[in-house]
Amino acid sequence: MTQRVTPITRYTRRIASSLRRAADGDETHLTLTGLVELLGPRAHRLLLLVVSLFNMIPGPPGYGGTIAWTTCAIAVAMLLGKQIRLPGIIGKRRLPLDLMIRASEQVVTVAGILARFSRPRLRWLTGAAANLPYAILVIGVSVVMALPVPFINAIPNVGLCIIAFSMLNRDGAGVIVGIGATAVGLGVAIAIVVGAFHLGMAAVGSMG
Template structure:
C-alpha cells in the first residue's frame, strides 16, 4: 500500500478539507460542537485523533482542560456506541479557524511521511473489539490530563495521538508504540504530581 492510499492519509486530508471549507465562510472560529458535527457525531476514532492533534496547539488558559474533557466525552460515547454530544459548557468553546487550518496542513504533510512507515499489521489491536480497552485508556489518561498542572498533558497526549493515528491506519505495531509513550507520559506526570504535593506540604509546614 502506498503512502498516498493509506487510510491515515485519506483521513487527514478529509480533516484539512473540511476545515478549509469552513474557513471559506465568514466565521473566524469553530465551536467544539461544530467540530463534532463537521467530522461526524459517530466518527469516534477520527475525532479522537483530531482532538489529540488540537491538544498540541497552544491555547488560552483552560484550553488543555477543555480538550481533555472533550476527549473523555468522545471516548465515553464510543464505549456506549452512541453519537457524540458535548454539553454546552464544552461544546460552545471556540477554536480559531485560521490556526486549525494551518495545523491541519502540517498534519497532512506529517501523516504522508509517517504513512511510509506505518502499514496495516497486527490488526487485532485495531479491531472493533479493541475499542473497549482503547476507550477505557483514553478516559483514564484524559482524567490525568484534565488536572490544572502546567505541561502535564504533553507526553501522554503524544501517546494518545500515536494510538489514534495507528488505530485509523490499522497499525497494531503503532498502537504498541503509542502505549509505551502514554505509559512514559503517565510516569512523568506521576513524578510531577508527587513533586507538586511534596512542595505544597513543605510550604505548609514552613508556614506552620
C-alpha cells in the same frame, strides 16, 4: 513515483478539506460542537486524533483542560456506542479556524511522511473489538491530563496521538508503541503531581 495512499492520509486529508469548507463562510471560529458535526458525531476515532493533535497547540489558560475533557467525552461516547454529544460548557468553546486549518495542513504533510513507515499490520489490535479497551484507556488518560497541573498532559498526549494515528491506519504495532509512550507519560505525570504535592506540603509546613 506516486505516493502510496494509506488510510491515515485519506483521513487527514478529510480533516483538512472539512475545515477549509467550514472557512468558506463568514465564520472565523468553530465551536467544538461544530467540529463534531463537521467530521461526524460517530467518527469517534477520527475526532480522537483531531483533539489529541489540537492538544499539542499552545492555548490560553484552561485550553488544555477543555481539550482533555473533550477527549474524555468522545471516548465515553465510543465506549457506549453512542453519537458524540459534548456538554454545553465544552461544546461552546470556540477555536480559530485559520489556526486549525494551518495545523491540519501540517498534519497532512506529517501523515504522508509517517505513512512510509506505518502500515496495516496486527489488525486485531485495531479492529472494532479494540474500541472498548481503547475508550477505557483514553478516558483514564484524559482525566489525568485534565488536572490543573502545568505540563502534565504533554507526554501522555503524544502517546494518545500515536495510538489514534495507528488505529486509523490499522497499524497494531504503532498502537503498541503508543501504549508504551502513554505509560511513560502517565509515569511522568504522576511524578509531577507527587512532586507538586510535596512542594505544597513543604511550603505549608514552612509557614507554620
